[in-house]
Amino acid sequence: MDAERAKREELEANHHALLATSKSQELDQRRELDTALDELESLKRKHANDLLDWETEDRRKDRKVRELEEDVRLRDEDLERERETVKTLRATVSQQATAQLTLNSQVTALQAQVTAVQIALDNSSNSAAELALKLEAAEKRIAEQAQEIRDAEAHRRKLHNMVQELKGNIRVFCRVRPLLSSDIPSYALVRSGGSNSPSPPPENQVLVREKLRADIMFPDKMDHKEIVLRSSSESATGQERKDEWQFSFDRVFEPQSTQAEVFEEISLLAQSCADGYNVCIFAYGQTGSGKSFTMEGGPTEPTIGMIPRAVEQVFRVTEELQSKGWVYHLEGQFLEIYNETINDLLGKAEFDKKKHEIKHDKSGRTSVTDIDVIPLTSPNQVRSLLSIAQSRRTVASTLMNERSSRSHSVFTLRICGENAATGETCEGCLNLVDLAGSERLDKSGAGNDKDRLKETQSINKSLSALGDVIAALGEKGDGKNDKHIPYRNSKLTYLLQNSLSGNSKTLMVLNLSPLAAHLNESLCSLRFATKVNNTTLGTAKKQIKSLGS
Numbered sequence: 001m002d003a004e005r006a007k008r009e010e011l012e013a014n015h016h017a018l019l020a021t022s023k024s025q026e027l028d029q030r031r032e033l034d035t036a037l038d039e040l041e042s043l044k045r046k047h048a049n050d051l052l053d054w055e056t057e058d059r060r061k062d063r064k065v066r067e068l069e070e071d072v073r074l075r076d077e078d079l080e081r082e083r084e085t086v087k088t089l090r091a092t093v094s095q096q097a098t099a100q101l102t103l104n105s106q107v108t109a110l111q112a113q114v115t116a117v118q119i120a121l122d123n124s125s126n127s128a129a130e131l132a133l134k135l136e137a138a139e140k141r142i143a144e145q146a147q148e149i150r151d152a153e154a155h156r157r158k159l160h161n162m163v164q165e166l167k168g169n170i171r172v173f174c175r176v177r178p179l180l181s182s183d184i185p186s187y188a189l190v191r192s193g194g195s196n197s198p199s200p201p202p203e204n205q206v207l208v209r210e211k212l213r214a215d216i217m218f219p220d221k222m223d224h225k226e227i228v229l230r231s232s233s234e235s236a237t238g239q240e241r242k243d244e245w246q247f248s249f250d251r252v253f254e255p256q257s258t259q260a261e262v263f264e265e266i267s268l269l270a271q272s273c274a275d276g277y278n279v280c281i282f283a284y285g286q287t288g289s290g291k292s293f294t295m296e297g298g299p300t301e302p303t304i305g306m307i308p309r310a311v312e313q314v315f316r317v318t319e320e321l322q323s324k325g326w327v328y329h330l331e332g333q334f335l336e337i338y339n340e341t342i343n344d345l346l347g348k349a350e351f352d353k354k355k356h357e358i359k360h361d362k363s364g365r366t367s368v369t370d371i372d373v374i375p376l377t378s379p380n381q382v383r384s385l386l387s388i389a390q391s392r393r394t395v396a397s398t399l400m401n402e403r404s405s406r407s408h409s410v411f412t413l414r415i416c417g418e419n420a421a422t423g424e425t426c427e428g429c430l431n432l433v434d435l436a437g438s439e440r441l442d443k444s445g446a447g448n449d450k451d452r453l454k455e456t457q458s459i460n461k462s463l464s465a466l467g468d469v470i471a472a473l474g475e476k477g478d479g480k481n482d483k484h485i486p487y488r489n490s491k492l493t494y495l496l497q498n499s500l501s502g503n504s505k506t507l508m509v510l511n512l513s514p515l516a517a518h519l520n521e522s523l524c525s526l527r528f529a530t531k532v533n534n535t536t537l538g539t540a541k542k543q544i545k546s547l548g549s
């Protein structure tokens, strides 16, 4: 039993020992398991890290591959371009090879030419010296001829002036205007049986015209210098009374004379003006006698008047003289004198309200204060200036002519020339004056109208002042050197003082109406013009004397 007990105890001890051993083994195993689990965990983490690294590496490598692929693609493109370039270059090289061949043949041809030119040059260099000598001689001749031209030009000026002086420094032309249909009163053409009856027969119209026409004759068919007026009336005793008046002028123009014919006689004055002389051309006559037609003219080429023709002539002459070394500067002004007041016709304002004064300086230059002086560049520009001026002229109606101008208009063209070759300068002035109607008070219809009366008195005063000045100038020319010239008696004569005195040239165109009703006015005008014309003779004589002496 004891043995059993001992055995059992031994067994129990063994069991306990075994239990303890297995417990410790279990502990050990658990510890090992924990360690193994730890290791497993750490391995897992390491594996995860490694996996992450591989993935990162993988992506990097993918990127690298893409970069390499892009690189390859770009290089392929480069290569393709290079291939194209090479192809183009090959084509260019082949073209240039062809061109070089052509050039080579051209060079050969040019070399042949150079050789030929060289030979020609050798030949011409011999004659070049000869030509240089000839050129020198020709240049000398040209310089001599230029001097001859300048001398001839100075001589021409002298002769031209002499001719003008022989013709007289004061000249008078007389022009009779044609009978116009507007001159025939409507009652003379009225149909006898009312408006339905036939118009009057042509022979009646001729008779009417002949009745209206004054008896004016032009006996001098050679020199056209004479005009004769005749009238027949009944005396108080019932006897027929015949009167005849004969006048002679430098030139008489018949009604059919053209503007060109009148200008032909005037054109040389424009030349004088470019030569440095002062020229005045006046149109004188009663209202409606053709002054404006003569000076300004009509709209068509054959009817253009003396002002535009003279301006064109001055431009032509100054252009011609340019070849003789002259350079010209042209300027113009256009004004009217109405009731002794000056109006600027080219001013900026439609109506001139400024007060203008006439000034003469010591050098003989006349200026008008506050007047627009316009540089003139072409005849066309002057024509448009004239039409502006025309529209501004004071026009008032009178019984004689509904467009009647009751003011004097003065267009002044100043020409300054300089010749650098000869050192000469010249200054000329062309005044073209359309005078106001010269009719007497009763004819102008001014009797009952105070304003018209003042106008007519002012016109008559200035016209007689003009006649007095011209007459006094004539007496002075005849040797009365102390003769007082009454320039100050009117604005017109004061304005034109420098252009009327001294070595200036004056032309008066007397315009006459062809109507019998205007015979008395025509006689008054003819007497005024004769007074002026007698002055002409005095001056002309003196010039002839001085030539002979």
Ligand SMILES: Nc1ncnc2c1ncn2[C@@H]1O[C@H](COP(=O)(O)OP(=O)(O)OP(=O)(O)O)[C@@H](O)[C@H]1O
Binding pocket: 176, 177, 178, 180, 255, 285, 286, 287, 288, 289, 290, 291, 292, 293, 294, 401, 403, 404, 405, 436, 437, 511
């Ligand atoms: N030689 C001519 N040939 C044709 N028509 C003319 C001629 N002379 C004048 N006339 C005409 O006669 C009319 C009157 O002429 P103009 O107006 O020139 O007269 P005026 O003397 O200037 O008158 P005013 O003093 O009113 O200015 C106009 O119709 C004009 O066209």
